[in-house]
Amino acid sequence: MRVAAPDGAVREVDGVTGRRYRSSDGVYDMHPTDAAALLKAGGFAPNLGGRSRGGYRCRSCGFAAFVKTCSRCGETCEKE
Numbered sequence: 001m002r003v004a005a006p007d008g009a010v011r012e013v014d015g016v017t018g019r020r021y022r023s024s025d026g027v028y029d030m031h032p033t034d035a036a037a038l039l040k041a042g043g044f045a046p047n048l049g050g051r052s053r054g055g056y057r058c059r060s061c062g063f064a065a066f067v068k069t070c071s072r073c074g075e076t077c078e079k080e
């Protein structure tokens with residue numbers, strides 16, 4: 001399942017299963033066990049019904065972010 005790291009700048013995550021994941025945008029396609037662990041650590045599931053609690057959404061590419069500047073394309077995001 002896909003999980004976004006709490007900090008979009010994270011480029012590498014070690015899963016509890018021993019797998020190592022790399023990402024260019026902070027979103028990881030993980031083994032469910034690793035995904036659950038990352039969610040507990042503050043990660044979130046991206047693009048689930050287009051909702052992200054208290055987050056922002058990029059006006060340019062639609063990326064859901066927790067910060068006002070899109071970590072994918074650098075555009076300004078709007079509060080959801």
Ligand SMILES: [Zn+2]
Pocket residue numbers: 058059060061062063070071072073074075
């Ligand atoms: Zn964007």
